[in-house]
Each structure stands twice: as structure tokens, then as C-alpha cells.
Amino acid sequence: MDTPEKSQIAPPVPTHEDSPVFNFIRSLSPIKPVKSVNIAQTFTSLPFTSLPSVFTSPHANFHKNSSLLQRHQSLDPSNPDRSSGNQNIVCPNGDFTNGISQRRENSDKKVSVEVHAEPCKENSEFAAEFPQNSRPSFYNPEGNMTACSAEAESALETAGMLTPIIPVVVKSPGKQFPEDDGQEQNKEWPIDTSDLFMFSSPNDAEAFRELVQRSPDLGTVCLSSLMSRFTPGDVSNFERLQQVDLRSREQQQIEAPLCLTQEAYKRKEVIKNLDLHNLDKFLGKYMSIQLDKNLHNDSGTCVPFDYAAVPNFHRGLRRRCLDFEIAELCKLSGGDSDYSHMALSQRDQNTLANEGQLPVKGEGDPLRCTLPGVGLHLNALATTSNDYRSVEHGNLLSENQLMNAQVSSSSLNLPNSHQTLHESLTSVASEDIGSSENGVLVVQDRSQSCPYPDGEELDCNSPQKKRRKAEHSEDGACKRCNCKKSKCLKLYCECFAAGVYCIEPCACLDCLNKPIHEDTVLATRKQIESRNPLAFAPKVIRASDSCPDTGDESNKTPASARHKRGCNCKKSSCLKKYCECYQGGVGCSFNCRCEGCKNTFGRKDGSTLTGVETEVIEEEKENFEKSVVNQGSLEITKQRDSIQATPSAYYGPSIQTAYLAKNEPPRSTSFVTTSSSSGLHASQNQGKLKHSAPQPEFEKHYDFNNNNNDGGKMPEVLQSNDTPSTVIKTASPKCKRVSPPHSDFGSSPPLRNGRRLILKSIPSFPSLTQH
DNA sequence: GAGTTTGAAACT
DNA sequence: CAGTTTCAAACTC
Structure with missing residues (x-):
């Protein structure tokens, strides 16, 4: 336990009153370390000039949960004695427990109070999982940290701190951490150092923290800046992570100040239930980078978090999409698992739950102010009003994404436990990372971020804007x-x-499609899906841009895709957006039952356009494509998102089993994926499909008698990504369209161009049916 | 902005 | 499953 180093660093302190801790505590005179609301406490002696803005955030109360309370000497210049002598504290027994330590840098410039947490047996598995290189390093590189449990506790108690202090962690860089030698019974999670002090107001507390953050040369103080803006759930999980990390800390010659709020402690059971695998990685890398940035910046100064610089986490995946599914997912995964706190503080969530979305308030955050439709992002955070079960998939951030985005966020929306989701999201290319008002990280599809160029406010009530909305939506x-x-x-x-x-821009009345009506939404969804399993599937199955065997540029045109079910236009001639095919920018197919089809993207009869007609149509097409620019990629993204965020694998039925349930042989296919999406999509999809349903079963329920392609052979796509395939019945409730396999498409202009429709994957769609 | 048209969705 | 109704978007004025 006790190592020579420890003794060197921190000789025992004879008495409590004389102990460095006691001195230190006394030096904190502006803060009366008495937990009594009757005691007015001021911070007047502290040179902060303004209240930290952070306190206006939903984390305003978070000072209670702040993980680390550290002070620089400069905090209290009136106490010069603090700077005298080395006052390292040695934990007499060196037990690796919890505690408070006074920390003094070799340079004698830094003093901090740190709370350490012991390693937790229950977390040991995470230690193994946690990549070494991604472990957090919240340490001052040169810091020599020692800690004392008994002394510190006693000293603090002597100083009048009534808050129970928990045993102490002793750790110095490079030291071996003793194994958890049977002290489990004594194990308690350290309390928040904030709890050791009473501030006259939250502002004082926050100001204190802010002040600490400004300390120019106290690198680790930055951690408090970081931590202070975490949600309690974030903190608790982070702490847990750190506990895990403690075991291997000696390998990295680092040490981390651990912090755990009482609230987090109370949630221990909840935390226990979480699969923090992703969280660990996420947090580890994130924190590593953040702290590395903070601790090792060139100037040696603490780098405050720049909220404005935080990229928009909401861009990248889906906006409010799939809330239904995630809710369901959470239910399926065990409703008692509280994922919510990983995403939002309770306060935040209450707000969300009550309003269906987070209030859009961009104060102090230019980014949020300027981002149109930020509410959309926040909508992604939709949670249930009661248990916050919903966590938007988009919230799942891969560490890669985080790293690439150079995250500088104050608060974390932690990923949930689903590794599959996490993995799927890691491959999302079009993601940005940002933070909401609450610092909640949300991933959102860029394409869904309503990128109105002028940043104009959304107003769907204006016809023009409506139209533009449609273009973007x-x-x-x-x-x-x-x-x-x-x-x-x-x-x-x-x-x-x-x-x-x-969401807010909607002009709906009596809307029940809000998070607070999640149950209703889910029930309705299920009902609809029971009627039509593909009801929520993408209507337009778009061709892939990666059709290897054609190289036909037209393959990328909308005509290479088809509406999954086809249209039924009578009067619009498929030339207006009444027509879903036209609206989707795809040509009509034999699945369509339209009359007088003049779809410029491809007529149902496959008639060839020539001469002027072609030119006119091409022009039209061009215009259209402008309006739906990126739609192709969007479709891919969407499909991918669907798969990633709400893969049927997570819920069950979906397309794979839909037909099985109906015992209907799949017939023609409007539901054709034309070498759909990218290989990514396909591969992912396949992977997901495997998860949800055995491949054979999947195959069994689709008609692969593609006459024009493989003559009924099993599409290779089911075996590999490149295979042509075929047609799948659309599963229209009414089976409106039963088209013969696909010579139809062969007759259509796009196919005549040599495009082959390849069933690379079945676009996933939300399926809520539990299995 | 109000009214009309249109076709999908829902219902019978 | 066809016919009808309902609905909301698209469109027109």
C-alpha cells in the first residue's frame, strides 16, 4: 500500500489543525464550509467579475453535481501560508479508497482538492474493455498527487465540514494501485466536493467554479470546467469510467481526480445496469482529447470550453426520427434501464417531455441561434415524460465522430448501451457533432437539418416556404x-x-405525435404496421451510385429508383407532386397504375422520349433535381439511417418477416432496391438482417424469380453486395400492385440503359413489433 | 390566405 | 377487395 514515493511526497501530518488540509480549508475562508442554509456565504473576496453564463443553463443546479472542486492558490491571496512548504498528504494506509486530497504541484503553484473513487469490482469488466489509448487523462502531467483519507477527513471535519467525507484515494503517478483488497464493504463513492461547501447562492458556487477554471496554470482545473457541465448522469458514468480506469492507471502513470456526486451514488444501481461499453470508449476518448487539449495547450493555460465552437451535434443523423424506435428499443432492452440520464439531465428531460422538444434558446450560443430548426435537433432528444427512456439514436456518437468533429462540448449525451447502434453510427459519414443548449450531443443528418441557405426561420405556413420546405424535406x-x-x-x-x-414548425392541431404521447404513438405505429409492414418504409427505393456493372451515369438519376409501391395518379399525369413517384423524383414503373403517365423521370409504359420532348423533360428533370439536390445521397443516408438507427433487427419484424406473417409469397415488387445505397448500406443492412432474421428466411419470403436477371436464382446480393437481384413485393396492404418481375424495369428507360436493379438490401424501416 | 384539386390513406 | 370517405399536401387564384 504505502510506497516509498508516497512517503516522500506526503509525509504524515501530525495534527488535524496543522494539517495541510486544515490549512487549506481555512484558506478557503470565503466559503464557509458549513452546510447550513442559514449561513450566508459570500464570494466577495473572489475576483470574479461576472456570473458564469453556465449557470443560466439547465445545468444551473449542477454545482451540486460538480465533480471536482479545485482551487488555485490565487483564489485566496490572503492566505499566503498556503503557499508555504510542501503539504503533501499521505494516506497512512495508502488504501485505495476514496477521499479528498490536497494536491500541491511540485511547482507549488497548484492546490486542488480532489475526490477519488476507488475501483469498483463491478466495473472491472470495463477496465478490460476500455482501450488503453482511449483512457482519459485528466491529469496534470507533472502533477504529483497524493491523498489522504483519514487525515483529510478529520481535518475537514475539524474545519466544520459536516458533510461526511469518505475514505480517501491515495495515488501518485507511477504508483501501483493496490488491488481492491477487500474493502468493498467500506466502499462508498466519493461525494461531490461541492457538497463540502455551501455557497450563498448557486451563482456563487458557479462563480467559484468558474474562477477556478480561469486559473491560468492549473491544468487540471479545466476538468472541473468540463465536468461541471456534465449532466449528473454524464458525471456518474464518467466517474464510473474513471473508477474502471483506476485499475490500470499505474500503467499510464497518470491519475485522475475522480468525482462522484451523491446523486450519482444514489444512482449506482442504475449505473450498474448500464452497458457502458460505448460510453467508456466515448467518454474516454472524448475526455482524453478534451483534457489533453486543456492540459497541454501550448500556452499552458486552461482552455475554456467554447460553446460557440461546438459543432452541431444535431447534424448528422436523424433529427427527430426514430424516437419511436428508440423508445421501443429502450423498452425492449429493459425499461428499468435508465438511459435517460445519459442524455439529459432530469431537468432537461422534464423540459423536453413537457414540451415535446427542447426549448430553442440560443442565448449565448451563436451556433444555436443561427441554426435553423434547432428544435428539430432537440426533438431528437425526445424522451418519455416519466422515465426518459428515449434516447435518440442520433445521440449515439462514435468516438470517431467526436474526434473528427473536434468536440468541444461541455456536456455529454452519452450513448446508450447498444453496441450495434453504436457501430452503425460510427459509419455514418454525414454526421456532424454539436451540442444543444444543454450540451446534449445529438447526431443528425445533415440533410435533415433544414439547411436553408439564408438561415431563415422556418415557417411552414408560408406557401413559398412550404414549398421550399418540401424541397428540403x-x-x-x-x-x-x-x-x-x-x-x-x-x-x-x-x-x-x-x-x-x-415539432414546433408543424402547424398541426391536437397533435399527438409528440414524445409525451409516446405510448400512443407507438401503439398507433404498431397498428399501422400490422396493416402494412412497410408503411414506414421509404417510399422510394433509390438506386445505388455504386452499381458496379453498369457504370451508367444515369444509374444515379432518379429514374434508376422506383417508388416502392407505385402511384395511382389519374389526373396529374404523374407530372405533379401529387404523384408520389414524381415527388420522389423517380419514374413510374409497372407497379404504378397511373393513367396517362407522363412522368418525366420515367414513364410507366417505358415509352421512349425523343427529340424535343426529351430535352424538355431533361430540363424539367434538372430543375427537379435541383430541388431535391442530394436526394440521392439523402435517400442513401436515410436508408442507412433507418438501418442504423432503427434497424429492424432491433425490433423484429419488418420486412423480413412481414411476408412470412402473411404467408404471402412475394410477388412483384415495387419494393425493389436497385443496388441500393452504398456498399455500406448494403453491408450494414445485411448485417442487420442477419440479426433480425435468418437469412434464409428472409430470402424465402421474397420472390427472386427475376425473369430478366437471374432467372430465379438466388440473388447474389444476399450473398454478396454486388448481386443483381430482384423484386420484392411491396407489401401494400391491398397488394395493389403485383407486377411481374422485372422485365418491367427492363422496359423502363432506366433499365434499358443497362441498369440492373439489384436487391442489395432491403431498406429498413421502423418496426416496433417486439419479438 | 382561401379555396380547389389530387391521390394516398383509411375505412366500410 | 373494391368502393367510399377522409385527409392533408399540392396547387391555383
């Missing part, structure tokens, strides 16, 4: 509805149909 992006009677619980509602919650 293809395939579920930025859906905004105007429902009056459907309560946004029918497919009439674009939001609902797109699998997203309605």
Missing part, C-alpha cells in the same frame, strides 16, 4: 405537417409517416 427530412384532424397519428401526417415527432 424529401424523404423525411425536416418534415413539417399541417394536420388538422388526424392528430398526426396517421400516415397522412408526414411527420408521423416519416417516423419523426412533430
Whole structure:
């Protein structure tokens, strides 16, 4: 336990009154270390000039949960004695428990109070999982940390701190941490140092913290800056992570100040239930980078978090999409697992739950101010009002994403436990990372971030804006509805149909498509899916840009895709957006039952356009494509998102089993994936499919008698990504379209160009059915 | 902005 | 499963 180093660093302190801790405590005169609300405490002697803005955030109360309270000497210049002599504290027994330590740098410049947590047996597995290179390093590189439990505790108690102090961690860099030698019974999680002090107001507390953060040369202080803006759940998980990390800390010659709020401690049981694998990695890397940045910046000064510089976490995946699914997912994974605190503080979540979305307040955050539709992002955070079960998939951030985005966030929305989700998200290319007002990280699809160029406020009530909205809201992006009677619980509602919650820009009435009505939404969704398993599937199955065997540029045109079910236009000639094919930018196919089809993207009859007609149509097409720019990639993204964020694998049925359930042989196929998406998509999809349903079963329920392609051979796509495949029945409730396999497409212009429709994957779609 | 048209969704 | 109704988006004025 006791190592020579420890003795050298921190000789025992004879008495409590004379102990460095006691002196240190006394030096903190501005703060009366008495837990009594009756005692007015001031911070007047501290040179902070303004209240930290952070306190206006939802984390305003977070000082209670702040993990680390550290002070620089300069905090209290009136106590010169603090700077005298080395006052390292040695933990007499060196037990690796918890505690408070006074820390003094060799340079005698830094003093900090740190709370350490012991390694936790229950976390040992995480230690193994946690990559060494991603372990957090919240340490001052040169810091020699020692700690004392008994002394510190006694001293603090002597000083009048009534808050129980928990045993202490002793650790010096390079020292061996003793194994958890049977002290489990004594194990308690350290309390928040904030609890050791009473501030006259939260502002004081925060000001104190802020002040500490400004200490120019106290690198580790930055940690408090970081930690102070975590949600309690973040902190608790982070602490847990650190506990895990303690075991191997000696290998890295580092040590971390551990911090754990009482609240977090109370949540220990909850934390225990979490699979923090992803969290660990995420937090580890994130913190590593953050702290490394903070601790090792060139100037040697603490780098405050720049909220404005925080990229938008909400861009990248799906906005409010799939809240339904995640809610369901959480339910499936055990409703008692509290994922919520990983994403939002309770306060935040309450706000969310009550409003269906987070209030859009961009104060102090230019980014948020300027981001149109930020509410959309926040919508992604939709949670249940009670248990916060919902965590948007988009919240799952891969460490890669985080790293790439150079995260500088104050608070973390921690990923949930689903490794698969995590993995799937790591491959999302179009993600940015940002933070909400609450610092909640949300990943959102860029394409769904309503990127109105002028940053104009969304107003779906304006026809022009509506139109533009539509342009930007293809395939579920930025859906905004105007429902009056459907309560946004029918497919009439674009939001609902797109699998997203309605948000502020919606002009719907009596909307039930909100997180607070999650149960209703889910139930309705299930009901609809029971009627039509593909009801929430992408309507347009887009061709891949990676069709290897064609190289035909036209393959990338909308004509290479098809509406999964086809249209039924009578009067619009498939030339207006009434036509779903046209709206989706795809040509009509034999699946369509339209009359007088003049779809410029491809007529149902496959008639060839020539001469002027072609030119006109091409022009039209061009214009259209401008309006749905990136739609192709969007579609891919969407499909990928669908798979990633709400893969049917997570819930069950979906397409793979849909037909099985109906015992219907799949017939023609509007549901054709034309070498859909990218290989990524395909591969992922396949992977997911494997998860949810045995491949053979999947194959069994689709008609692969593709006449024009493989003559009924099993599509290779099911074996590899490059295989042509075929047609899948659309699963329209009414089976409206039963087209013969696909010579149809062969006759259509796109196919005539040599494109082959390849069933690379079945776009996933939300399926809530539990299995 | 109000009214109309349109076709999908829902219902019978 | 066809016919009808409902619905909301698209469109027109």
C-alpha cells in the first residue's frame, strides 16, 4: 500500500489543525464550509467579475453535481501560508479508497482538492474493455498527487465540514494501485466536493467554479470546467469510467481526480445496469482529447470550453426520427434501464417531455441561434415524460465522430448501451457533432437539418416556404405537417409517416405525435404496421451510385429508383407532386397504375422520349433535381439511417418477416432496391438482417424469380453486395400492385440503359413489433 | 390566405 | 377487395 514515493511526497501530518488540509480549508475562508442554509456565504473576496453564463443553463443546479472542486492558490491571496512548504498528504494506509486530497504541484503553484473513487469490482469488466489509448487523462502531467483519507477527513471535519467525507484515494503517478483488497464493504463513492461547501447562492458556487477554471496554470482545473457541465448522469458514468480506469492507471502513470456526486451514488444501481461499453470508449476518448487539449495547450493555460465552437451535434443523423424506435428499443432492452440520464439531465428531460422538444434558446450560443430548426435537433432528444427512456439514436456518437468533429462540448449525451447502434453510427459519414443548449450531443443528418441557405426561420405556413420546405424535406427530412384532424397519428401526417415527432414548425392541431404521447404513438405505429409492414418504409427505393456493372451515369438519376409501391395518379399525369413517384423524383414503373403517365423521370409504359420532348423533360428533370439536390445521397443516408438507427433487427419484424406473417409469397415488387445505397448500406443492412432474421428466411419470403436477371436464382446480393437481384413485393396492404418481375424495369428507360436493379438490401424501416 | 384539386390513406 | 370517405399536401387564384 504505502510506497516509498508516497512517503516522500506526503509525509504524515501530525495534527488535524496543522494539517495541510486544515490549512487549506481555512484558506478557503470565503466559503464557509458549513452546510447550513442559514449561513450566508459570500464570494466577495473572489475576483470574479461576472456570473458564469453556465449557470443560466439547465445545468444551473449542477454545482451540486460538480465533480471536482479545485482551487488555485490565487483564489485566496490572503492566505499566503498556503503557499508555504510542501503539504503533501499521505494516506497512512495508502488504501485505495476514496477521499479528498490536497494536491500541491511540485511547482507549488497548484492546490486542488480532489475526490477519488476507488475501483469498483463491478466495473472491472470495463477496465478490460476500455482501450488503453482511449483512457482519459485528466491529469496534470507533472502533477504529483497524493491523498489522504483519514487525515483529510478529520481535518475537514475539524474545519466544520459536516458533510461526511469518505475514505480517501491515495495515488501518485507511477504508483501501483493496490488491488481492491477487500474493502468493498467500506466502499462508498466519493461525494461531490461541492457538497463540502455551501455557497450563498448557486451563482456563487458557479462563480467559484468558474474562477477556478480561469486559473491560468492549473491544468487540471479545466476538468472541473468540463465536468461541471456534465449532466449528473454524464458525471456518474464518467466517474464510473474513471473508477474502471483506476485499475490500470499505474500503467499510464497518470491519475485522475475522480468525482462522484451523491446523486450519482444514489444512482449506482442504475449505473450498474448500464452497458457502458460505448460510453467508456466515448467518454474516454472524448475526455482524453478534451483534457489533453486543456492540459497541454501550448500556452499552458486552461482552455475554456467554447460553446460557440461546438459543432452541431444535431447534424448528422436523424433529427427527430426514430424516437419511436428508440423508445421501443429502450423498452425492449429493459425499461428499468435508465438511459435517460445519459442524455439529459432530469431537468432537461422534464423540459423536453413537457414540451415535446427542447426549448430553442440560443442565448449565448451563436451556433444555436443561427441554426435553423434547432428544435428539430432537440426533438431528437425526445424522451418519455416519466422515465426518459428515449434516447435518440442520433445521440449515439462514435468516438470517431467526436474526434473528427473536434468536440468541444461541455456536456455529454452519452450513448446508450447498444453496441450495434453504436457501430452503425460510427459509419455514418454525414454526421456532424454539436451540442444543444444543454450540451446534449445529438447526431443528425445533415440533410435533415433544414439547411436553408439564408438561415431563415422556418415557417411552414408560408406557401413559398412550404414549398421550399418540401424541397428540403424529401424523404423525411425536416418534415413539417399541417394536420388538422388526424392528430398526426396517421400516415397522412408526414411527420408521423416519416417516423419523426412533430415539432414546433408543424402547424398541426391536437397533435399527438409528440414524445409525451409516446405510448400512443407507438401503439398507433404498431397498428399501422400490422396493416402494412412497410408503411414506414421509404417510399422510394433509390438506386445505388455504386452499381458496379453498369457504370451508367444515369444509374444515379432518379429514374434508376422506383417508388416502392407505385402511384395511382389519374389526373396529374404523374407530372405533379401529387404523384408520389414524381415527388420522389423517380419514374413510374409497372407497379404504378397511373393513367396517362407522363412522368418525366420515367414513364410507366417505358415509352421512349425523343427529340424535343426529351430535352424538355431533361430540363424539367434538372430543375427537379435541383430541388431535391442530394436526394440521392439523402435517400442513401436515410436508408442507412433507418438501418442504423432503427434497424429492424432491433425490433423484429419488418420486412423480413412481414411476408412470412402473411404467408404471402412475394410477388412483384415495387419494393425493389436497385443496388441500393452504398456498399455500406448494403453491408450494414445485411448485417442487420442477419440479426433480425435468418437469412434464409428472409430470402424465402421474397420472390427472386427475376425473369430478366437471374432467372430465379438466388440473388447474389444476399450473398454478396454486388448481386443483381430482384423484386420484392411491396407489401401494400391491398397488394395493389403485383407486377411481374422485372422485365418491367427492363422496359423502363432506366433499365434499358443497362441498369440492373439489384436487391442489395432491403431498406429498413421502423418496426416496433417486439419479438 | 382561401379555396380547389389530387391521390394516398383509411375505412366500410 | 373494391368502393367510399377522409385527409392533408399540392396547387391555383
